[in-house]
Amino acid sequence: MAVKLTDRSQKILEAIIEEYIATAQPVGSKALTQNQGIKLSPASVRNVMAELEDLGYLVSPHTSAGRIPTEKGYRFYVDTILRVSEMDSRQQDRIELQYRQQGLQMTDMLREASRTLSSISHYTGLVMIPRLKTTIFRHIEFVKLSPRLILAVFVTQSGLVQNKLVEVDEDLSPRELEKITNYLNQTMTGLSIQDVRTRIITEMAQEKALYDQLMRRAFTLSSAALVDESNGDVIIEGTSRFLEQPEFSDLDCMKRIVQTFEQKSALVELLDRGLETKGVQVIIGSETEHTELSDCSLITAAYSGKRGTLGTLGVIGPNRMPYATIIPIVDYTASLISRLLDTDND
Amino acid sequence: MAVKLTDRSQKILEAIIEEYIATAQPVGSKALTQNQGIKLSPASVRNVMAELEDLGYLVSPHTSAGRIPTEKGYRFYVDTILRVSEMDSRQQDRIELQYRQQGLQMTDMLREASRTLSSISHYTGLVMIPRLKTTIFRHIEFVKLSPRLILAVFVTQSGLVQNKLVEVDEDLSPRELEKITNYLNQTMTGLSIQDVRTRIITEMAQEKALYDQLMRRAFTLSSAALVDESNGDVIIEGTSRFLEQPEFSDLDCMKRIVQTFEQKSALVELLDRGLETKGVQVIIGSETEHTELSDCSLITAAYSGKRGTLGTLGVIGPNRMPYATIIPIVDYTASLISRLLDTDND
């Protein structure tokens, strides 16, 4: 896919896309010439537009309407034309203030992030909660609720708290529990959950553990407590923003999208994609590979804690999104969250 | 508002409402006579309908349309005409099975309840999470995360787990923390959070506490941990169901409703109303006293744990809801949840 567009063609494509983003109406040649820095006649613009249509960057809904960008058009715009600016520093401060006032709980902060993303972008905010396995073990505590029922409370380095009820076969004395707790906290702190789990498995395989009943129990209990059944959860805020978009005025289409949101699995999959990428990622339309979301675009970025990536966050909206303003918002939010997770809870 | 409707009028009102619930179309006299057990001519039915309109139970959108029920009509229908049946026992079993397979965590169960309510009613499910203060203290645990930061984990009798980060002024040793934990668990178990809090206040007022530093710290810590900032949270499942209702095909109206859902406060208020009521409560249209919800009805019921009411759950949909089928669903779900909360976690 060669990039062989003349400067002028790019300018015009840019203008069309930006006009369409602003108005949601097909853009005609006349509108373009009147608007801005394009000093050409409508006829010349038409020639270029026809060319851009041949190349697949534009389509016209019908002969007597203007042109609208295709996915390929958006993609080219995002990849090649768009120069993202930094965010206004006053706005940065305003956002940061939002979080500073908040409490310290990580999930609350992530929820706030999703809400803020939605409210300043005017689209729908998404935040993926960190997967257990990618986080760092910090502390575990067992609370005996009844002879057979133990509550495991597990805290990650970044401050995520996870509760888990574990049913056990044998009645454990408070003393035993305490020993187990101490042992685990001493040996496992600082490891990633991934590592903790492999370690548990290897240690259990060694004979020594098999003979030490207490150890065996410790491992059984902790491995039960650390099973990551969350499977990725997403905080979605501002679903109602979707109802504001003219492209989703079709109720049926709208319904499918909202249902997809409710199931979350598609969103988890999409946010997962951004986990290993650095910087902001843009997924446009059918790139989502979910038919229900084929008219939606996502702008995502990964956020990280002390050690490595924790999750991703972003904004979802129609293809026709003001990428130029939202990309910096997502970018800034991700780095802000990372910073806050880094400094908190030492 | 005297109930002076003849038997025949009631029958006709019932038929109209049920027809309207089924079709979402204004009901005409002809449709009624053809349909069911009404053996009258259209003309007679018209007379009765005019009478019902005078009484305020029906309105017609315009002269040449049929009639639709007013809120007063629904109210009368629900209060006087409707005889709710028990739920099909096979369906009961099917529902119960859903929960049995689930894990033990209370919030998971409540989420499942909301989801199930939505999927079997085909409307939107609501479940209010228990307020802390109405629940019974069972166990508290403190985990020291850093010198100044303590994680309080707090378990209620019904199995609700609450985490709270508390910042403290003074560095507490693990030994002190343990003492505090033991003290609190011994003295407070079995009391309601409400009682625990008043107790803390009175004890702190007594001199003895003032001189015992440890005690003072225990009280400070626990009172910080037990502050109920949750302010009532609602689990909403199946928002997309609203998009299926023809009465909300107006996007603007739809948007307002979804926004109201997102804010949750209105729903909390409405669910709160059902806290002290026994059995199923029906709130119709403007009875919600929220203009955005003036075309919505709620069917709610309280659920309870070992000791007293914990919260409410229910279904929200358009006024035109099949009350006859949903009321038993809500009723059964509430009692099922109560039963499960009673037997679990002893």
Added chain:
DNA sequence: CTTAGCACTCCTTCTCTTTGAGTGCCAAAG
């Protein structure tokens, strides 16, 4: 290469008409 001109397309909007469901009322029948 650019641009003015022009014929052509076809969506959108408006008005006007038609259609039909449903009503209210009256007078006759039960």
Added chain:
DNA sequence: CTTTGGCACTCAAAGAGAAGGAGTGCTAAG
């Protein structure tokens, strides 16, 4: 006194043109 058939009336919804207009592609001249 209640019930019913008949009938004129109302009014939303649906359809059919007709007019308007935005936008295009093409051609030929600058």
